[in-house]
Structures are given as structure tokens and as C-alpha cells.
Amino acid sequence: MNAHWPFIPLWQRLTRYFSRGQNSLMLAAYAMISFALVEFILFHRHLPPERFYPVVLLLSMLLALNAAWEGLKRRWGEAAANRFYFAASSTLFLVVNYVGLDAGWTFLPFLLFVIASQAVVGLGVWRGLGMSLLLYLGWSGVLWLRGAALEHLLAQTSSILLGLIFTLVFSVVLARLADQMTRAERLAAELRAANAALAAAREREVALAAAEERVQLAREIHDGLGHHLTALNVQLQAAARLLDRDPERAAQALALCREEAQAALAEVRQSVALMRTNPLAGQPLPDVIAGMVRDFDRVSPLQACFTLEGNVGEVAPAVAMTLYRAAQEGLTNAQKHGQATQVTVRLIGAADSVRLEVINDGPPAPPVADTGFGLAGLQERAARLGGTLQAEPLPAGGFRLVMAVPRAGAVFKGGQNV
Template sequence: MLLLFSGTYFFYGDGPTEWQQVYIIIAMCLFVINHFARCVSSNRYFLWCTALDFLLATGFGVAFLGLGYPYELFYGIIGVTLLIGTDNKRILYVAAGLLVLVWSAILWVEISLIGSVHFLNTAINFGFVIFSALVGSLIRYFMLSRQKVGELYERLEESHQALREYAKQVEVLTAISERNHIAREIHDTVGHSMTALLVQLQAARKLQARDLELSEQALMRCEELARSALQQVRLSVRALREEEAQPISLVESVRQLLADFAEMTGVKTELQAQGQFSAVPESLKPIIYRIVQESLTNAKRHGNASSAVVRINSSEQEVLIVIEDDGQGVAEVVPGFGLINLRERVMELGGTVLFITQSGSGFRTEVCFPLKEQSWKFGGGGA
């Protein structure tokens, strides 16, 4: 556009004088050089290149002073370029001030030397400059909007990628959690049944030589235990919770557990329950059941206990479970899979667990669940 406007100066009126033609040619060459310099340097010399265009445009106003040539059109094109290239208000204010200053100076010189001004042409050209400035602003706004959309799209892609990675992590963690859940279920249910089954088999073997009838009864209980264990394996593999299928009270379920354990293993069991259990959350009831079940299984399997006492005290502030047996005990507690599972179950719900034992003095498990405030304790004998 700058070259086009420059070329039109050859055809105004009677044509430019010789020195004016020289200026037009030089200006056109500088416009071309300046354009390529701007392209090569990108935004590094943008303001300098724009300033050179402004000086060349002002040169047209001076070279063709008073002839009514529309040199203001150059300012319109330069204004579009400037507004596309920057949105720095300070630079734009300085550029606008220079334009008003130079334009006013040229008009004042025309009035002083010639005594007249082409007001209509000046007004039209001024309107073109304002229009060009608006166009430049709109183009820059469009460019920035497009750039912002591109950045948002890139961020969206990054977010999608992060979400996909997060989904994969959740899937892996879910699978691990499900495997741990199934492992717990198998250990808590099948392990408990296998312990009772082993005791019954040993009793049947001993009774076989003395009392066939009692031996047969023991073998029938073994068959029932085996079927129960098989069913429990199936339920565990399907990730079904045993407690969901047994909507009975906590005390009743624990009482039935102790009765069945005593019948199957010969271990004397006792349940002592105190307090209002209606305040115990539903999420705690199956955990308490598993804790008692695991403690009884360990009492028989590892401690060879002959009796066990279970105490459950419920208050508004907490639920306290104590399981104590008269087994062999150990000098130092080294948690196996069962005790680790028990501790993890308790900690997941903000409870505390304490294992107390001495060699030859039995084993005691104390578990406390706060009902109004959760807390975690570490160190010493607690977990």
C-alpha cells in the first residue's frame, strides 16, 4: 500500500518536478528495504522501521506542501501497522502525539506560506487515518484472540493428557485397592474357616480310633466348613462384602461369631458388650466384626489358646474393642499378614490399635475408634 500510494504521486496534476520524482523513487526504495528489514528482524527493530516509514510519509507532506496531495494516507497505513504490532499504550500515545504535532505543523506552514488549506481533503484523509487506526486495533484484537484460543487449546490438550494419565493412575490404584480388598476378604473369611477346619480334622483323627460317632460328627462339621470356605472364596472373588448380606446388629453378629468359633475349635469364648450401639456408624460394624474374627483366629492358630474374652464398649465419644486370650504369647510382636491387615483397617477409619503380649501370658488386642474426632498415633506400641 505504501508503494501504491507513492506511485500515485507521479500522476497528480502536471506531475512532480524532477527533484520530487527523485524523492518518490528514493522513498519507494526505502519502503521496500524497510519492509524486508522488518521481516528479517521480526519484532526486534519494529519501532525503528515504523519510525522510518513515518519520516518518509512526513517527507511526502513536506515535498508536496500546499499541493493538496493526500500524504495523510501514509499515516493511515502506518497506523494500521503500528496497532497490529504493539498494544503498548505509552508507545501509542507517543505516536499519536507525534502525528498531531507533525500534521499541525504542516497545516500551519501551509496556512503561513500559501494562506489556504484544503479542508475537505484534510478532513477526508483524517477520517481515513481514524478508520485505519480502528481497523488496526480490530486486527490486533483478532490476532490476540486467535493466539489466546491457540494457547487455551494447548492447555486443554495438556489437561486432557493429564486427565488421561490420572485416569490410568486411578485405574491402577483401584485395581490395587480391589486386590487388597479381595486379599483381606480371603484371609479374614477363608483363613478363619481353615483354622476351624484344621482343628476339626485333628479332632476327627484323634476320635476315629475311640469314638466313630463323634468322629463322624467332626467330619460332618469339616464338610460344612469346607463348603462355607468355598462359598466365601466365591464371594471374595466377586468382591462382595459378607456384611452387606447379613443386616443384623453388631452385638448379634459378634455373638454368633464367638458361638460358631467355640463350637468349631473348642475354644471357650465370652462376649461382654456395654453401651448403646445404635450410635456406631455402619462403616465401623464390619470392621469390628473382622477385627474380632482375626483376633480369634490368631488366638487359636498362633497362640493355641483355650479361652478368649471379647469386650466391646460403646459411648458417644468412642468405641473400644478388647480381645484377650490365654494363649502362649510372644516376647515381641512381629505382625504378619493378618495383624497388618487389622492395623490397616483400623487406621483407615482413624482408629488406634495396640498389641500387648508376653511370652506365656497370652495376647491382648485393644482397638479404639473415635466417634466425634479422628486421630492417628504413631510410635511406641500403638499404630
């Protein structure tokens, strides 16, 4: 069994080679022209030299023309090479038959089948059939010019016509098969290209998902852990100032620092475990934000208050998380940058949207030139949900952060927290 394995690739190559119509016809043409040449040399030496040797030369030229056809296609292009080949081979065929025909039997007329088959496969069905008909009429004219008797002319043309019809039917089938093979190869190439593009798209999708997850984690660290670390830093500074003159208040500040550190640790653990925090945990959004403002007022030197206007009701989880992060970012910025003494958080429910405002009373500030990572992240969150974010200094002093988001998250995709 193993001894036959080396022949399997050869058999596959031969099968693939002969499945192409032009390759099969090319080998058939070599065989028939070679047979005609050998037959003429062996059985027609009685012809005068001025007829015998030109036919041998012309048949050799026809054989060489077949061998050079593929090279001409690569050099001149298929259309120009086909025009030259069929014009030259038809001329050689007619001249060979005019010079080489005699009273005895000869294989020369059967070369018509070779050229007709090549024309159908190489030029297309209808052009090939038209050329075959013209070539048949030209060959019939050669017989007439050679002075063939009417009975001989009718017998020859009838037998050649029947053979030509059979050959053309076979050639049409072969041409259709060649077209199907070409189409199948093209579709296979397109499928391979599509598979390669799909694999590349999957790789890009994986890379994009990883990058988005990194950005998401960075936002969560900034919004959640950054808030606690900012409060912790403020309390540590207060404890350092009060340590000598008011140890009791310094101890209170340190106790608050311990609470903030524990909250920050819990935030980190939850982020690592879930790759995102969920401080809402099914609670109503106004209650969660109110609790955050109370905790901020307790641990921060700023006075913070929360007001609720309208009916917030049920909102999409992504909307609730985004508004929560906006309130967190507004409080953190007021404590870090605003030099404020008071900060107000307002949550306003409307029919189709929810609006959050965080306003502090810091000194007048120039227009915001760089929103920073936190505000840029909030801008992206709002845009994902079809909402808007405004962050600007107030003319009379202080800073205002305003986010308005559709209640259901109009353009939110996937139903997950952003």
C-alpha cells in the first residue's frame, strides 16, 4: 500500500492539468499533428518533391506554432496571441491540404478538428463555431480548387462535416467545463481571501476589545479609586496640620483616612474581580448619589448638599452608572482644583432624560482648555448613550458640570454598563 503513495501527488497533478480544457486540447493537437506528419512521411513519399517537402515543413511549422502558443499569450496578451495563432494555423491548414491532397487517403483533413476545438475553447463558443464553419467552407473550397469530382467532393465533405459536428459538441462541453473550473477556482480564491480578511478582522477585534478594556479599567480606576485617594489625601493633609495643635481632630481625620483607604481597597478588589465596579447594586440612583454626597460632606472640608427635582424613576443601568460617575468626577474636581467651600449636586428627572448638575463656588477661573482624562472619559460615556456633557467655569466664579442623558440610553449598545 505504501509503495503507491509516491504516485498519488503525480496523479493529482495530472488530474488537475487535464481538467483544464486548453491543456487537454493542446496535448490532443500535438498528437494529431504529429500523427499527420508521420503518416504523410510514411505513406505519401510518391508525391513530387515540390509537394512532399513543403507539406512536411508546413506540418512542422504547425506543430511548432502549437508549442509557442502559450508563450505568445504571456508575451503579447491572450487576445493578440489568439488572433495570430488562429490566423496562422488556419492558413497553414488550408495550404497543407491544397498542396498535400492526392487521390489516396490522407489524415490531413482531420486537422480541421484540432483547430475547430481550439477555437471553441480559446475564443468562446459562438466565435469558435463561426470560425469552424468558415474553416470548413474554406477546406471545401480547397477540394473544389484541386478539381475533385462531385461524388468525391460530397463524400469527403459529408464525412468531415459529421466528424466536425461531433468534435464541436465535445468542444462546447469541454469549454463549459473549463469555464466552470475557472469560476470554481476564482470562487475558491475569493473564499480564501475572505477567510484571510475574516481572520484579520477577528485579530483586530480582539486587539480593539483589549484596548477598550484597558481604557475602561483606566476610567474605573480614575473615577472610583481616584475619588477615594483624593479624599484620603485631603484628610492626611488635615491630620498633618492638626497633629500638634489639635490631636483629637487629627485622630478623627486619621480615622476618616482609614475609612477611605478601606473603601479604596474594596474598590480595587471589585474592579479586579469584575473589571468594573457596580456601586449602584440595584439601588435607586437618587439614593446612591445622595449617600455619596453625604459621605463627601463628612470627609471633605467642603460643604456638600444634594437636591432632587422631578421624578427620576427607573433608568437604564448604563445611564445610572454614567450619572453616578459624573457626580463622582464633579465632587473630586471641586475638592482638587476648585478651591471651593461649597458644592451642590442636583439630579433632575424629566420625561425622556435625566440631568445631573455639579456646581461649586470656587474663584473665577479661565475657560477649560484641557478637560483631562476624567472629563474626557465622561464625554465619551455621554456620547455613547446619546447624551451631552458641559464642563465650564461660571462668569461669577466657580465651576459647573452638567450631564444630560436619555433615560433609556438612546444609542447605547450591548446593554452593559459603560
